Amino acid sequence: MGHRRSNSHSDDLEQQDPDPSRTTRRALLAAPLIAAIGGAVVSPASATTGESKKLVNSINGKTGEIVVAESTDAGTAAFIADPDSLTRTALSAVITGFSDRGDPTKSPEVAEEPEPVRVDDWVGRIGTRLAIPTPDPVSNQGEAVHPSVLYFPEKWNGYRYWMGVTPYAGGRNKYEDPCILASQDGDKWVVPEGLTNPLDNAPGRPQYNSDPNLVFHDGKLHLFWRYLDKKATGREENIFLRTSADGVDWTPKVKVYGSDKKVRRLVAPSFQFVDGEWHMWAVDIVPALKPLVHLTAASPTGDWSTPTACSVPVKSRKTPWHVHIKRIGDQYVGLMNDTLAGGKRGARRGDLYLIASNDGETWKRSSRAIVPRKGPHHDNLYASTFIRTAQGIDVWYSARLNGPPYVWSILRTRLMQRDGGTPYATAAGSVKLGTVPGNGGSAERRISFPPGLFTKPPTVTATSDNGRVNPGTSGVSKAGCTLKGFNWTADHATAPTLHWTAIQMSD
Numbered sequence: 369m370g371h372r373r374s375n376s377h378s379d380d381l382e383q384q385d386p387d388p389s390r391t392t393r394r395a396l397l398a399a400p401l402i403a404a405i406g407g408a409v410v411s412p413a414s415a416t417t418g419e420s421k422k423l424v425n426s427i428n429g430k431t432g433e434i435v436v437a438e439s440t441d442a443g444t445a446a447f448i449a450d451p452d453s454l455t456r457t458a459l460s461a462v463i464t465g466f467s468d469r470g471d472p473t474k475s476p477e478v479a480e481e482p483e484p485v486r487v488d489d490w491v492g493r494i495g496t497r498l499a500i501p502t503p504d505p506v507s508n509q510g511e512a513v514h515p516s517v518l519y520f521p522e523k524w525n526g527y528r529y530w531m532g533v534t535p536y537a538g539g540r541n542k543y544e545d546p547c548i549l550a551s552q553d554g555d556k557w558v559v560p561e562g563l564t565n566p567l568d569n570a571p572g573r574p575q576y577n578s579d580p581n582l583v584f585h586d587g588k589l590h591l592f593w594r595y596l597d598k599k600a601t602g603r604e605e606n607i608f609l610r611t612s613a614d615g616v617d618w619t620p621k622v623k624v625y626g627s628d629k630k631v632r633r634l635v636a637p638s639f640q641f642v643d644g645e646w647h648m649w650a651v652d653i654v655p656a657l658k659p660l661v662h663l664t665a666a667s668p669t670g671d672w673s674t675p676t677a678c679s680v681p682v683k684s685r686k687t688p689w690h691v692h693i694k695r696i697g698d699q700y701v702g703l704m705n706d707t708l709a710g711g712k713r714g715a716r717r718g719d720l721y722l723i724a725s726n727d728g729e730t731w732k733r734s735s736r737a738i739v740p741r742k743g744p745h746h747d748n749l750y751a752s753t754f755i756r757t758a759q760g761i762d763v764w765y766s767a768r769l770n771g772p773p774y775v776w777s778i779l780r781t782r783l784m785q786r787d788g789g790t791p792y793a794t795a796a797g798s799v800k801l802g803t804v805p806g807n808g809g810s811a812e813r814r815i816s817f818p819p820g821l822f823t824k825p826p827t828v829t830a831t832s833d834n835g836r837v838n839p840g841t842s843g844v845s846k847a848g849c850t851l852k853g854f855n856w857t858a859d860h861a862t863a864p865t866l867h868w869t870a871i872q873m874s875d
Contacts, residue, residue, distance in 0.1 A: 374844075389733075396432040398758075402627075409447070423507060423790070428719050464834065470615070475705050476715060476760055482650075482696055482697050482756055484697065484698070484699055484724075485696070485699060485701045485722070485724045485756075485761075486724075487721075487722045487723060487724050487732050487733060487734040487735075487741055488734050488735055488736075489785050489786060490664045490722055490734070490738060490760075490761060490783040490784065490785055490786070491738060491783060491784060491786055491793075492738050492739045492761075492763060492781045492782060492783040492784070493739070493740075493781055494739065494740055494745075494779070494781065494818070494820075495739065495743070495763070495764075495765060495777055495779030495780050495781035496555070496565060496780055496781070497510060497672040497745050497777045497778070497779050498510060498555060498557065498764075498779065498780055499556075499557070500512040500533060500535075500549070500557055500778055500841065501548065501549065501557060501558065501559055501874075502535035502537070502543070502565075503535065503547065503564075503565045503566055504535045504537045504543040506515035506537035506538060506540070506543065510764070510777055510778065511532070511535065511536055511537045511538070511775065511776045511777070512534060512535050512776065512777075512778050513536045513544075513750060513751055513766035513776055513778070514532075514533060514536055514578065514579050514580055514690075514751045514766060515531055515532070515533050515536045515751070515752070515753045515764040515765070515766060515778050516531065516532040516533070516580055516581050516582040516634075516692065516753045517529060517530070517531045517554070517582070517753045517754075517755060518530045518531075518582055518583075518584050518589075518755075519554075519755040519757075519762075519765050520584075523614075524584075525560070525614045525615050525616075526550070526560075527550035527551060527552060527560070528551070528552055528553070528554075529550065529551040529552070529553070529554045529592075529617075530548065530549070530550050530551075530556075530582060530589065531548070531549045531550070531551070531582065531753075531764075532546060532547070532548060532580035532581065532582035532591050532593075533546075533547050533548075533556060533580060533778070534546060534547065534577065534578060534579075534593075535547065535566075536776045537768075537776075538773070538774070539571055539768075539774050539776065540572065540578065541570075541572050541576035541577075541578070542570070542571060542572025542573070542575055543572075544555060544570075544572075544576055544578050545565075545566030545567070545568055545569050545577045546566055546567045546568055546569060546577055546591060546593040547559075547565035547566045548560065548563060548565065548567065548582075548591065548612075548615060549565065550615060554762065554764075555619075555780060560615050560616055561616070562617075563615065563616045564615040565592060566668075567610055567618055567621075568593070568595070568608065568610075570595060570852075573598075574596075574597070574598035574599060575595075575596065575597045575598065575599065576595070576596055577593055577594065577595050577750070578593070578595075578596070578635070578639060579593060579594040579635055579636045579690070580592065580593040580595050581593070581636075581638050581639055581692070582639055583639050583640065583641070585641045587613060588611045588612060588613050589611060589612045589613075589615055590609060590610075590611050590639070590668065591609065591610050591611070591612075591618070592607055592609050592624065592637055592639055592668075593607070593608055593870075594609070594634070594635060594636075594637060595607070595608055595609055596629075599706040602627050603627070603628065603629045604627075604628065604629040605625075605626060605627045605628070605629050605632065605633050605634065606623055606625065606626045607623070607624050607626070607634065607637055608621045608622065608624065609621065609622050609623075609626040609668055610622075610668070611717065621622050621799070622669060623669075624668050624669045624670060624672075625637075625648075625670065625672055629654075629824075630654070631654070632652055632653070633652060633653045633654050633655060633677070634648075634649060634650035634652055634661070635651050635653050635689075635690065636650055636651055636689070636690035636691050636692070636751060637649070637650040638650065638692050638693045638702070639668065640694060640695050640700075642691065642695045645664050645665070645666065646664065646665045646666070646667065646668050647662065647663070647664055647728060648662070648663045648664070648665070648672065648725075649661065649662050649663075649691055649693045649702070649728070650675075650688065650691070651661075651688045651691060651774070652675065653690060656685050656687075656709060656710050657709055658687045658688055659677040659678065659688070659810075660677070660678040660680050660691060660704070660731070661675035661676060661677055661678060662675065662676045662678055662728055662729050663675050663676070675676055676729060677821075678725075678728075678729045678730070678731055678835055679729065679730045679731060680704065680723060680731040680733055681731075681732075681733045682706055682733070683706065683719075685708060685709050686706040686707065686709060686719075687706060687707060687708075687709040688704055688705075688707060689704075689705045689706055689707040689718060689750075690704070690705040690715045690750065690751040690752075691704045691705070692704065692751070692752055692753045692754065693722075693723075693728075694754070694756075696756050698726070699724055699725065699726060700724065700725045700726070700727075700728045701722075701723070701724050701754075701756070702720050702723045702724070702725075702731075703720060703721070703722060703752040703753070703754055703763065703765075704720070704722075704723045704733065705718050705719070705720050705721075705736075705749055705750055705751055705752060706718060706719055706721065716748065717741070717748060718741070718748040718749045718750055719737040719741050719749055719776055720737055720738055720739050720741075720752055720765060721733050721734045721737060721738060722734040722738050722750040722761075722783070737749070738763075738783055739763070739765065739781060740818075740820035740821055741820055742819050742820030743818075743819060743820055744819070745767060745769055745775070745777045745779060746767030746768060746769050746777065746779075747768065747769055747770045748767060748768045749765055749766075749767050749768070750765070750766040750767055750768060750776075751765075751766050752764065752765035752766065755764075759782070760782045760783055760784050760785065761782065761783040762780070762781075762782050762783075763780065763781050763782065763783060764778055764779070764780050765778070765779055765780075765781070765785060766778050766779075767779060789819050791851060793821050793822055793823075793871075793872045793873045794825070794826075794869065794870060794872070795817050795818060795821060795822075795826075795869075795870045796867075796868065796869040796870070797815070797867075797868060798814050798865050798866065798867045798868070799815060799851060799865070799866055800813075800863050800864070800865050801813055801837075801851075801853050801864050801865075801866060802863065803861065803862050803863065804836070804837055804853050804854070804855040804860065804861040804864060805855060805860055806836075806855050806856075806857050806858045806859050806860055806861070807855075807856075807857075807858060808854070809851070809854075809856070809860075810852055810853060810854045810855065811853050811854050812850050812852040812853070813850070813851050813866075814848060814849075814850050814851075815848050815849060815850075815851060815868070816847060816848040817846070817848050817849075817870060819847075822846040822847075822872050823846060823869070823872070824846055824872060825844045825845050825846050826846070826870040826871050827872075828841045828844050828849050828868060828869070828870045828872070829841075829868065829869050830851055830866050830867065830868045830869075830870075831866070831867050832853060832864050832865070832866055832867075833851075833864060833865045833866075834861050834864035834865070834866070836855050836856075836857045836859065836861040836864075837853040837854065837855055837861045837866075838853070838854045838855075838856065839851065839852065839853055839866050840852040840853075840854060841868075849870070851866050851868060853866060
């Protein structure tokens with residue numbers, strides 16, 4: 369955009385040193401990100417061009433069934449590993465813009481009676497970046513944060529998906545105002561006809577909005593959001609609410625909670641109506657180790673109970689930062705983004721975890737992050753939202769790519785259920801070598817694994833499509849390895865292809 373982006377946000381940002389690998393990652397912005405198969409993440413390999421190839425459309429995460437269609441687009445050659453025998457090739461494909469969510473024109477099945485969520489049974493891949501229409505004059509193609517998504521299988525006022533969101537062009541809080549979007553497939557979002565965004569327009573520092581939370585109750589959308597007014601001494605922190613019966617016409621905003629910023633600061637409020645009572649979870653950012661807290665009230669406008677600190681595990685030197693919680697079956701299930709402990713600013717080395725609780729106050733957390741932190745569009749994961757379907761857990765997450773310039777995005781992925789024998793992560797692909805001379809000659813090729821996929825060096829195996837060439841590997845790291853081909857026959861081997869699989873069984 370030709371100008372230097374500001375990176376100022378008193379609560380949500382922390383300036384970080386430029387990442388030397390940023391140039392490489394930005395070169396990957398258009399790279400397809402492949403699939404999740406029963407929890408085994410299959411990622412890009414070597415590029416190929418030309419003829420029509422098979423395109424993977426969907427994968428059944430439980431049975432491993434693969435559905436394919438024809439595609440003429442050039443893309444990334446990959447091998448899809450059979451979930452029951454990951455060293456065996458099930459399909460060779462050219463994959464472009466892969467989605468493991470199946471046919472985007474079909475609604476996902478709602479899990480009528482979902483099984484309890486076991487937090488370590490789920491894993492996701494790096495998501496696909498979405499184009500998010502925003503009212504700000506700086507960026508109308510996706511710089512936004514704090515998604516909050518609802519899903520209506522039979523549509524509600526013409527759409528299956530509704531989202532509350534805040535634009536965040538350049539990390540500028542003057543654009544961070546609550547907006548409403550709608551979609552038929554959860555990927556392509558529009559402003560509903562007749563609606564003008566934003567629903568509240570704050571001027572920006574020292575008065576700004578953040579953290580929308582969209583809830584459906586009593587036939588209406590309820591949009592909650594946080595508002596900070598540093599000029600209002602003793603009553604700086606506020607949470608507001610507007611409701612709508614059609615997603616277009618909204619009631620005037622009402623204040624549902626307020627506090628002195630020196631006493632309590634509730635960020636990322638997440639609301640649910642359960643058994644005749646309203647529940648709110650939020651992160652209190654006054655303490656250095658920011659607790660997740662739980663409040664209840666008979667009405668969304670209060671009076672709210674005194675916050676109760678929840679028990680939720682966090683990594684060493686980390687603290688909760690943003691949460692999104694829903695009641696699913698007999699459980700409370702949520703996504704929790706963390707940040708480095710200490711200081712006033714967030715979005716620092718943020719990871720995203722799945723959490724679950726039976727009572728809303730004692731929580732289990734996935735032992736590892738559910739989405740890789742580093743990818744083509746991000747170095748920090750941030751506020752997120754989800755829906756539970758029969759196919760998995762669909763996740764929309766916001767994230768930041770370090771700068772300058774700092775770029776914010778909303779991406780979509782799906783968490784797939786895995787069993788105890790499924791690897792933590794796997795990648796597979798194929799590469800062509802040059803001519804391999806005979807009589808002990810060799811050729812080699814260095815390959816790179818997708819950024820952030822492996823947390824330690826994986827086990828790499830390789831096969832060759834040429835009987836003269838024996839494959840081998842060396843220099844295996846979590847970033848890549850060298851594939852080698854040895855030819856012990858008398859004749860040259862012309863352009864053999866090596867097929868490789870990399871597997872990491874545990875974090």
